[in-house]
Every structure is written in C-alpha cells, then in structure tokens.
Amino acid sequence: MKLKLIAACAAALVMAAATPVFAQDPIKVGITTTGVPFTFVDTATQKPTGAMVDLASAIAADTGDSATFEITAFSALIPALTTGKIDLISAGMFATEERRQVVEFSTPVYTYGDAMFVAAANPENYTIEELNGETVGAQIGTTFADTLQKLGTFSEVKLYDSIADIMRDVKLGRIKAGFGDQPIIAYQISQNPDLGIRLVDGYKPLKQGEVSLAVAKDNPQLLEKVNASIAKLKESGELAKIFAKYGL
Incomplete structure (x- = not known):
C-alpha cells in the first residue's frame, strides 16, 4: 500500500513538472x-x-x-x-x-507648472497681457493649450504635436512665444544651450498641476x-x- 502511495505521489510530481507555467503578461x-x-x-x-x-x-x-x-x-x-x-x-x-x-x-x-519661452535673440520678458493679439504655440492635448485658448486674447493659439516643433517656430520667428511644461523646457535648454530659445524671466505659471x-x-x-x-x-x-x- 505504501509503495502504491509513493508511486502515485511520484507520478503526480512528474505531471506537475510537465505542466507548462504560463508567464504573466507584461x-x-x-x-x-x-x-x-x-x-x-x-x-x-x-x-x-x-x-x-x-x-x-x-x-x-x-x-x-x-x-x-x-x-x-x-x-x-x-x-x-x-x-x-x-x-x-x-x-x-x-x-x-x-x-x-x-x-x-x-x-x-510630481508637481509643476507651465513656462513661457521666446527666441534667444528676443530680449523681451513678456507678460501674458503683452502678448495680446499675437500668435503663440502650445502642445496639443495639454492643459496649457486649453487654458491659453480660453483666455481669448491671442490672435491664434497654434497647436503642435511636440514641444520641439514649438521651439523651432519660436526660434524662426513664426510665432511670438511658446508655452510648455517648465521642467521639460528648462531641461532641454540646459542640455542644449544652442537651442535658440530661452525661458521668459519672471513668468508666473497660468496653471500648476500634479503628475x-x-x-x-x-x-x-x-x-x-x-x-x-x-x-x-x-x-x-x-x-x-x-x-x-x-x-x-
């Protein structure tokens, strides 16, 4: 009887070992x-x-x-x-x-707010009010874009797929200023001083949010x-x- 029990247990172990183990999906x-x-x-x-x-x-x-x-x-x-x-x-x-x-x-x-940036050659530290009637840029789908559009003071809030695209048009003078995530803009400027843009000094974020x-x-x-x-x-x-x- 004991031999049969041992044999049964051994068979169960073999079957268990042979049973595939499915990895959890990533x-x-x-x-x-x-x-x-x-x-x-x-x-x-x-x-x-x-x-x-x-x-x-x-x-x-x-x-x-x-x-x-x-x-x-x-x-x-x-x-x-x-x-x-x-x-x-x-x-x-x-x-x-x-x-x-x-x-x-x-x-x-994490918590942060938006930043305004202009061409590096532009010495003006604009306020929002001073951009009345100008064309500015923001990234599509961001809370900053929504807030800027609701202000209704710009001739256009041009929407872009990426911050890099906004930076390019600001540098080339196609738009007066760009808006985006402060830490993202600051990091990119610090990593590439020749980017051709700069943060506007004294700018107060329109909005702060929690990531x-x-x-x-x-x-x-x-x-x-x-x-x-x-x-x-x-x-x-x-x-x-x-x-x-x-x-x-």
Whole structure:
C-alpha cells in the first residue's frame, strides 16, 4: 500500500513538472518621446528612458511584474488606454478633473507648472497681457493649450504635436512665444544651450498641476498595486532619487 502511495505521489510530481507555467503578461506602459526628461528615447541606446520610465520600471519590479513601453503621441495616450492598447500611462501628464471622467489616476508623484519661452535673440520678458493679439504655440492635448485658448486674447493659439516643433517656430520667428511644461523646457535648454530659445524671466505659471500615472477605469486592481508601490517608493526615498536623477 505504501509503495502504491509513493508511486502515485511520484507520478503526480512528474505531471506537475510537465505542466507548462504560463508567464504573466507584461504591463504595457504608454509613454511619449517628446516629454524630456519625463519620457524620451536615449539616442545612444535607442531605448525609452526618463523619470517616468524609471518610475514605471520600479513599480513593476515592486509588484513582481515586467513592463514594456509603448511609444505613443501625447494626445493619443488616453485613447490608447481606454481602448486597451496599453495598461498604464506613465508620462508628464496632469491629473485633471476632465481626464478623471475617462481614466483613474494614481496618487501624485510630481508637481509643476507651465513656462513661457521666446527666441534667444528676443530680449523681451513678456507678460501674458503683452502678448495680446499675437500668435503663440502650445502642445496639443495639454492643459496649457486649453487654458491659453480660453483666455481669448491671442490672435491664434497654434497647436503642435511636440514641444520641439514649438521651439523651432519660436526660434524662426513664426510665432511670438511658446508655452510648455517648465521642467521639460528648462531641461532641454540646459542640455542644449544652442537651442535658440530661452525661458521668459519672471513668468508666473497660468496653471500648476500634479503628475500622476493613469489606468483604465475598469482596472482597479492595477491602480491599487500602483498606489501601493508609489507609497513604498516615497517612504524609502527612491521616488525622490528617480526624479533627482533627471534634474527634477
């Protein structure tokens, strides 16, 4: 009887070993390449990098998951999330009430406001009021673009796909000034002094916002895991180190 029991146990172990173990699908993280230093592609390695890329990787490591990064235009990040093409947005995205209508946001990880920039050869430090009737630029899909349009004081708020495109037109004099994420503009100027633009001194941000990661409304389990990991990273000081690495 004991021999039969041992044989049965051995057979069960063999079957268990032969049963394939299916790896959990990686978390598909949506990023944009235009959000230096939050999200961009390292020209040396051609791999996604940046503070929000490192943060998503740290969260995945904490939860025991793996992460793959899907490069997406900023304005297409939320549609990609709501249609299931990605599982998580980790970019320099503000958690606004309008966006909360369609996605769920994590606890905040960073706070900043907008900046105004002009051509490096332009010595004027404009106020918003002094740009009345001028053409200015902002990135499509950003809260800054919405705020500028609502002011109704410009001849046009020209919308661009990327901050790099705004910088080009400001440098060439096609538009009077550009608006964008302060840390992104400041980082790019510091990395490339010959960029041909400069930040306007004394400019007061129109809006400040809190950067958060986003998940689909039908995925509360992922949101819970993300928030738990963020709490751990804040407590350990690792979150601050991630942002400090990129001058944030």
